Amino acid sequence: KLQWTREEEFTWAYFRPAGVIDIRSGATRDGVITDWQFHNYNSGGAALASPYAIPGQQVRFHASDSPLRQGSYRGLAATANHFARESHMDELAAAVKMEPAAFRRKNASDERLRAVIDAATERFGWGKAPSRPGQGFGMMAGLDKGGYVSACVELTVTANRVRIDRIVQAFECGAIVNPDQLKNQVMGGLIMGLGGALFEQIEFADGRILNPRLSRYRVPRFSDIPAIDVVLLDRKDLPSAGAGETPIVAAAPAIANAIHQATGRRLRALPLKLA
Numbered sequence: 001k002l003q004w005t006r007e008e009e010f011t012w013a014y015f016r017p018a019g020v021i022d023i024r025s026g027a028t029r030d031g032v033i034t035d036w037q038f039h040n041y042n043s044g045g046a047a048l049a050s051p052y053a054i055p056g057q058q059v060r061f062h063a064s065d066s067p068l069r070q071g072s073y074r075g076l077a078a079t080a081n082h083f084a085r086e087s088h089m090d091e092l093a094a095a096v097k098m099e100p101a102a103f104r105r106k107n108a109s110d111e112r113l114r115a116v117i118d119a120a121t122e123r124f125g126w127g128k129a130p131s132r133p134g135q136g137f138g139m140m141a142g143l144d145k146g147g148y149v150s151a152c153v154e155l156t157v158t159a160n161r162v163r164i165d166r167i168v169q170a171f172e173c174g175a176i177v178n179p180d181q182l183k184n185q186v187m188g189g190l191i192m193g194l195g196g197a198l199f200e201q202i203e204f205a206d207g208r209i210l211n212p213r214l215s216r217y218r219v220p221r222f223s224d225i226p227a228i229d230v231v232l233l234d235r236k237d238l239p240s241a242g243a244g245e246t247p248i249v250a251a252a253p254a255i256a257n258a259i260h261q262a263t264g265r266r267l268r269a270l271p272l273k274l275a
Contacts, residue, residue: 010212012217014071014250015202019043021084031098031106038085042066044077047144047249050085053109074189075245079196079252083270086140086253090260098212100257101126104141112172112235116150117141118172119231124152134158136262140253146241147173151190151250157262160275162198162255164226169250172233173241179232185243186230193251194220 019042026035036050036057045061046139073079093103100253101121108114121139130136134157141150151169155162170265171186199218203210211217252270260266265274 006211006214009244010202010209010217014069015076016073017066017070019077019080020271021080023084025088025092027092027096028031029096031093031096031103033092033107037083040077040084043080045078047078047081047142051110051113051141051143052089052104052107054107073196075144075191075248076247076265078142078249079193080270082140082142082144083091083197083247083252083256085255086142087266087268089140090138090257091266095167099127100139103137108141110143110148111165112148113141113143113150116170116172119233120150120152120168123170123229123231124154124166124168125150130261132156133253134262136258136260138258138261140250140257142249142253144246144249147171147243147246149246149250152200153254153258155255155258155262157274162259162272162274164194164198164224164255166227166229167251167254168229168231169247171243171247171248172231172235173243174238175236175240176232176234179234179241182232182243186247187228188203189243189245189247190228190251191220191225193248194224194255196248196270197252197255198224203270209214210239 019040022039024037027033036054038059041062041185042064048059048061050057090100093100105114105117136155139152149171154166157163169190176182256267256272
């Protein structure tokens with residue numbers, strides 16, 4: 001039996017690929033996206049293409065050399081690509097002076113994507129304006145590996161600290177076989193996504209890892225978990241797809257968009273840090 005210590009595992013195991021994502025886009029004044037150029041450098045090609053109806057969109061993954069050993073993460077690069085794309089969708093909606101959910105729905109020709117957007121926003125009560133200082137609402141939508149997801153987030157920012165108050169996440173992956181297990185997968189992916197969105201980061205100095213143990217590498221704790229409401233859409237007319245990975249992609253972009261509403265600051269790197 002070979003057993004590594006936690007520090008040995010952090011030091012010698014692989015790392016999630018770092019990445020840079022560049023996006024250029026254009027839209028008409030009435031909110032129709034007319035141009036989309038999406039370039040991912042290094043982090044991966046999962047969920048690279050936009051799920052929205054954009055004629056002639058250009059999307060490319062650019063492989064890069066890395067000084068560190070790299071390996072897969074839950075959802076692969078779909079987490080990074082959804083974070084970049086759905087953050088940019090909010091910026092594009094603001095540029096054409098459209099409400100974020102209406103902007104997404106206008107550009108979503110896929111009825112399954114529209115269905116999860118409608119389910120999440122309806123259950124959340126989307127459309128309310130912030131009623132107290134530091135309050136923010138954010139949303140996202142996307143698809144990967146046959147699963148469709150949309151999430152709405154309510155949070156509070158106080159003294160540069162983010163508290164997630166409530167999340168509603170709608171998910172559809174075809175016919176549901178075991179609803180309890182599916183709900184567990186969605187909730188588990190969402191909670192894991194909170195770590196990547198807000199906390200998890202390897203710290204380096206002079207060629208050494210500074211936080212190679214869980215007492216210093218921050219993961220979500222019980223006190224970080226908000227009220228979570230999972231809405232499952234059952235499509236008996238469609239074959240079932242897996243749900244182990246896609247739900248994780250929702251956390252980071254929805255939280256980033258809510259932070260922007262609460263503070264006016266657009267955070268473009270993960271984890272999302274205000275200070």
